[in-house]
Amino acid sequence: MSRPCRSTTPAPYPPLRAHPPADAGRRRLLAATGMALALPAVPVGSALAQAPRTVVVGHLVDRSGAQADLARDYLAGAKVLFDAVNAAGGAMRIRHVVRDADPDPRRALAQAVSLADSEQAGLLFGPGDRLLPVLASSVELVRRGIQIVAPLSGLALSADNVWFTRADYQAELDAAAQQLRGYGLTHIALAVAPDFAVSSLARLEAQTGTRAVVLEGTGEAAARRIAAARPGAVIVAGDTLAYAGLGRALAAQGWYGFLVGLSSVSANAAREILGRGYAGGLVLTQVAPGPQQATLRVVKEHVARMKQYLDEPPSPATLAGYIGAAWLARSLQGARPGGTAELRRALQGRVDVGDFTLDFTHGQRGSQYVTLAVSGAR
Template identity: 30%
Template sequence: MPGRRSLALALCCTLGVALSSLSLPARSQSGGIVVGQSAVLSGPQAANGLLYARGIKLYVDSVNAAGGIAGKPVRLVTLDDGYDPERCKENTRRLLEQDKVVALFGYTGTGPTAACSPLAEAARVPLLAPLTGAPELREQAGRYLFHVRASYVDEMKKMVEYLTTVGVRDIGVVYQDDGFGRSGLKSAEAVLAGYQLKPAVVGTVAAKTYDPAQAVADVGAKAPGAIILATAGQASVNFIRAYLKSGKRAQFFGLSVVSSNQLLKELGPDTDGVVISQVVPSPWSRTTQIVREFQRDAEAAKDVEVNHTTLEGYIAARVLVEGLRRAGPEPTAEKLTQALENMRQLNLGGYEVGFAPGQRAGSRYVDLSLVRSNGRYVQ
């Protein structure tokens, strides 16, 4: 459950195929509508992927239990890519060529999504709701890539707005040296420039090994008041742990993909005071309809961890199902694409998503939350 004090007060006190158009209806598996997902379900970056996939499955299961869409169940084919862009491409080719999916959906990570979006574009199959906020994927998106979440630029604007408001201007940036991290660094630099600032220091966490030693040495030498983390999963854990062990202190700000649950499990009390930008409402608050429905379905399922990432997956699945319903009783990739393009203002009960021709960023919702070591979030 979240804390009752305001976030501002708590923060002041405390100072993540080249295929032709698929114009035929989605292949039927026992009358089902086939949707394909490649996600990171194993390895050091798996925390977010597992939670996101579980939130997606939660809503898809509830839809199928109620009779599916026009009497047809949604058949979600989920494959593990281990956060490897090449494996993601192999999975995507299989989903397109063998499974004949009507949509690619719920991919995880900047690198895998960037590698696979050209395949979706060539096949003319929508790739909906990837778990990434990389601005490059929005700026360079073609017709078939649809984002449900806010971008990393939106998230960092919220962070820097808060920090400058309370007088903190020495802001360092730590990033993991891969496509996601470099995109996060670029976003941080752009946002800081809007406030006539530059990063006080930049630290790099090694790719694949997520060794934080160099980042700790570089950032520790400057000891900034706040550190924006363009890291996720094990990279986030490793840096925070090593930085605190060095005797240095700072206010850590993590993106929504920082993997807060993993931080809590592995760092325990050292998680206290980490600030995370969130792209969905608090999953513990019952003030919005979408959260109440999520909580209801999660309670019925009994095996769903209630957190921001599972809620985000649940919301993404709501958008997918609405698009499939609008695509008609025999959905095709093209019909679904058109349905999404015409989804100008979808109110899911306190969370709005909207697309249009040329507009593929469905939401800019961002809030900040403060993590407590007891698992509470002040949001």
């Protein structure tokens, strides 16, 4: 596996601030016209303007798994970027072919192969945790030269055809521990779901100064053990159910400190599970700038396009999908016609998507950006 390169965009320690959640349940497509992406202008009478090059991007969306809410938002963010590219005209058009992924990863792999063969998709965008390992290990996709770009997943995989626009879960855990200490919280507990991939648990235990508590069953035993130690924050390595389930169990023990989860957690679903009366601080890692960082050009651009194309507010997941799609679109602008080698060469660059840079010149992970943001606290 190539050594992950670090984004030139720093991972700041901003003040913890609340931001409004997205309503992932209401999506109405509006007119696909308006604000144009800043792409190279093409003379109206040129051959390129008359016959733009079409790039087919396949997208399998997991609407039934633990990341369903995140996957829908990620799709929304990517779609508004691709729509803006096509509305701008120019030398390239992106055909974004979306399919609902089969719950069985093996059948979902067959769908991916079909996208490559029937739709001529050379790229697969945004797979999540359940699907990415199957796609990344597929000989059939490698044989076809399919590149897997901007996964929603934070799993650490070494496949040569996977291009990550985000940090992995281990980097999120490391950064969460470091930033919490930077905020002055020294007494930190660690809870780990048994099925969650943590590549270096020993290092994380050293960072937090505590032994990890394994979440088993209802989480009540883990909650009793953690609450008895009265930590200021608990870092949870797990999905939405593990995170929110532990939060409920801790609340039953009278603990309402900072409950820190990863980008694998859906803020909306977690709040529903915890209930309106939950009084603790919900803190989640973000692997891309969030809506609260409104001074960044990419955030302002994304907020405007979400208003223009979709009837919903932005979220951290829509922004992450938008950034991944923006990187892909701008990388492909310089691609020459050709096969897999030319496509890979186009992806191996350094792209500023608007005060946020993705750098693939030294490896296939373009960013190590991680920061913390309050999702909902009473």
